[in-house]
Amino acid sequence: MERVPRDGIYVGLAVWVIFITGLTFAVSAVVSMRVLAGSLVVFGLLRAFLPSGEVPVIRSKAFDVSTYLILALALAYFSNWADVALRV
Numbered sequence: 001m002e003r004v005p006r007d008g009i010y011v012g013l014a015v016w017v018i019f020i021t022g023l024t025f026a027v028s029a030v031v032s033m034r035v036l037a038g039s040l041v042v043f044g045l046l047r048a049f050l051p052s053g054e055v056p057v058i059r060s061k062a063f064d065v066s067t068y069l070i071l072a073l074a075l076a077y078f079s080n081w082a083d084v085a086l087r088v
Contacts, residue, residue: 044068
């Protein structure tokens with residue numbers, strides 16, 4: 001039976017999203033997108049290797065991991081264009 005993660009996991013995720021948002025303004029959008037992509041890779045690996053209930057579960061383990069990794073690759077690829085409007 002899958003159990004629900006502790007509330008601290010959700011608080012940590014919210015703090016991490018706030019950190020990524022602040023990183024966008026403090027450093028650059030390119031850096032924040034790459035950090036977010038790295039975070040998705042780490043989260044996907046945690047979902048792959050930790051038992052269900054330690055991290056939030058959305059669908060099956062294979063679906064969750066593949067979605068995180070595909071989104072991470074897309075973010076890493078598109079991060080090259082994150083500051084295009086600033087370069088014009």
